[in-house]
Amino acid sequence: MGARSGSVLVVGVGGQGVVLSSAVAADAARRCGFDVKQSEVHGMSQRGGVVTSHLRYGDAVRSPLIAAGEADAIVALEWSEALRALPALRPGGTLIVSVERILPPSAFLDRLHGAVRYPPIAVGLLRGTVPDVRACDATAVAARAGDRRAMNTVLLGVLSRVTPFSEPAWDDAIAANVPPKALAANRAAFAAGRDLQPDDARPALARVEPSDEGGPARRSAASLEIVDAWCKGETCAICVRSCPEYCLGFDPDAIAVRVTRADACTACGLCELLCPDFAIVVHPAVPA
Amino acid sequence: MSGIEYRDRLRRQMLPHILCPGCGHGIVLKALLRAARSLELDWDRTVFVAGIGCSSRLVGYIDGCTLHTTHGRALTFATGMKLARPELTVIVITGDGDGLAIGGNHLIHAARRDVDLTCLLLNNETYGMTGGQAAPTAEPGAISTTTPRGARERSFDACALAVAAGASFVARGATSLPLELDALIARGIAHRGFSFLEIASDCPEYFGRYNELGRGPEMLQLQRRRLDGVDRTLAAKRSLRPRPAEGPPPLRTGVLHERPA
Numbered sequence: 001m002g003a004r005s006g007s008v009l010v011v012g013v014g015g016q017g018v019v020l021s022s023a024v025a026a027d028a029a030r031r032c033g034f035d036v037k038q039s040e041v042h043g044m045s046q047r048g049g050v051v052t053s054h055l056r057y058g059d060a061v062r063s064p065l066i067a068a069g070e071a072d073a074i075v076a077l078e079w080s081e082a083l084r085a086l087p088a089l090r091p092g093g094t095l096i097v098s099v100e101r102i103l104p105p106s107a108f109l110d111r112l113h114g115a116v117r118y119p120p121i122a123v124g125l126l127r128g129t130v131p132d133v134r135a136c137d138a139t140a141v142a143a144r145a146g147d148r149r150a151m152n153t154v155l156l157g158v159l160s161r162v163t164p165f166s167e168p169a170w171d172d173a174i175a176a177n178v179p180p181k182a183l184a185a186n187r188a189a190f191a192a193g194r195d196l197q198p199d200d201a202r203p204a205l206a207r208v209e210p211s212d213e214g215g216p217a218r219r220s221a222a223s224l225e226i227v228d229a230w231c232k233g234e235t236c237a238i239c240v241r242s243c244p245e246y247c248l249g250f251d252p253d254a255i256a257v258r259v260t261r262a263d264a265c266t267a268c269g270l271c272e273l274l275c276p277d278f279a280i281v282v283h284p285a286v287p288a
Numbered sequence: 289m290s291g292i293e294y295r296d297r298l299r300r301q302m303l304p305h306i307l308c309p310g311c312g313h314g315i316v317l318k319a320l321l322r323a324a325r326s327l328e329l330d331w332d333r334t335v336f337v338a339g340i341g342c343s344s345r346l347v348g349y350i351d352g353c354t355l356h357t358t359h360g361r362a363l364t365f366a367t368g369m370k371l372a373r374p375e376l377t378v379i380v381i382t383g384d385g386d387g388l389a390i391g392g393n394h395l396i397h398a399a400r401r402d403v404d405l406t407c408l409l410l411n412n413e414t415y416g417m418t419g420g421q422a423a424p425t426a427e428p429g430a431i432s433t434t435t436p437r438g439a440r441e442r443s444f445d446a447c448a449l450a451v452a453a454g455a456s457f458v459a460r461g462a463t464s465l466p467l468e469l470d471a472l473i474a475r476g477i478a479h480r481g482f483s484f485l486e487i488a489s490d491c492p493e494y495f496g497r498y499n500e501l502g503r504g505p506e507m508l509q510l511q512r513r514r515l516d517g518v519d520r521t522l523a524a525k526r527s528l529r530p531r532p533a534e535g536p537p538p539l540r541t542g543v544l545h546e547r548p549a
Contacts, residue, residue: 273315
């Protein structure tokens, strides 16, 4: 990263501390006399949007946004967000990533059996395209430092090795931005991140993550007993509209509700609880 | 589901019930029967008393000792029954019209005496059985056959009224939170002294239709938004002053007041 200008992209999942860590880095840059611009998007990453913060610093910064392929460093608080942000990294840039896995709802292939599709956490594979990957389990490091929530600050500690900001500037920036009661834990987390050796930062990633192999053959979690004579059908529709898995519907030939997606039922029982007409009983399947 | 069987407590020959599609009252009856089952009440020593109105029709579907009484007087009959037979568990089902309008006086005195009864007041903000007139719980602005341009009067807060009158257990439940409702009813029945539960239960046929709130599913969703105070929060975030048109004030569920009788 050039001494007099640079750009850092911080990505993660809402609640992890993307915005705070970016604010700390921006403050550290400011304290070292840089012109800084920061811009963030909080876009529900778990629902397909992005949670990112762009940070650019230099003698004079005119635009806050980092163009594709121009980030000097990416700080990723979550693994799949790191992969998603990779196109922003310039050739030779640094990827700082926590091997954190936060499953977005869209990754669930089958909620009933827990099958998910999530990219395997394989830092070694990534080194083929990004030579400078600094990976660590930031949450574990932060937990050892006193508070697992300070995982974002651990990554700032790693980042501090590639930015030209002075250590006192970082410390002042942390003190100015984190809540006083969390200051000690964040200072410890920062120090731990800064002191991570490349070998520490290369955790033995034998964690082979569950893949999209599909899991066991689908079977219904429950059988529904529907009393047609009591059901008030489409004029009520409470069960049909409340079912989180869209399992219920109407049959043009029947007045009563019908199960239309039996294999998606999770036996949550909401339809039974909310049926005002006593017309549904959920019988959970006995585990095979 | 969840292991509580309640259907053997229903007068099956009376079903389907007369309540309109999407009416919340059936959800309340189910919660009541589940709570009674979870408490293992002695069914021969449990009496369900009701007055007049949609909610009061519920006792007709309970296969047990039930008493369908005169308008507004369910608590009066229940008080007498408890005096004569103190060993009985007496549960009163009433509505906002039955319990707060014509029977309002009986409600405050039952609370004042702190008689060992459990009173479920199903609040749908309207007189459903007679065609959708405004109830004393109708929020200002609510459209009904008697308030075609919106209710002008203030509404009762039934729970605050019960606390002020002396009830020793006061809780609020809602049909959109059926499991919490089970638990609240069970706590109310187990409480010794006057237990008052206001239960938000929607009337899609009259209240929902006149106020353009949609049918059963939409009203349940609105109820949840109201319980969570979502609309008020959104309005506040947009830094608009909350207006009555933005919906009634948030409702708080749970046990609101409890003291030893």
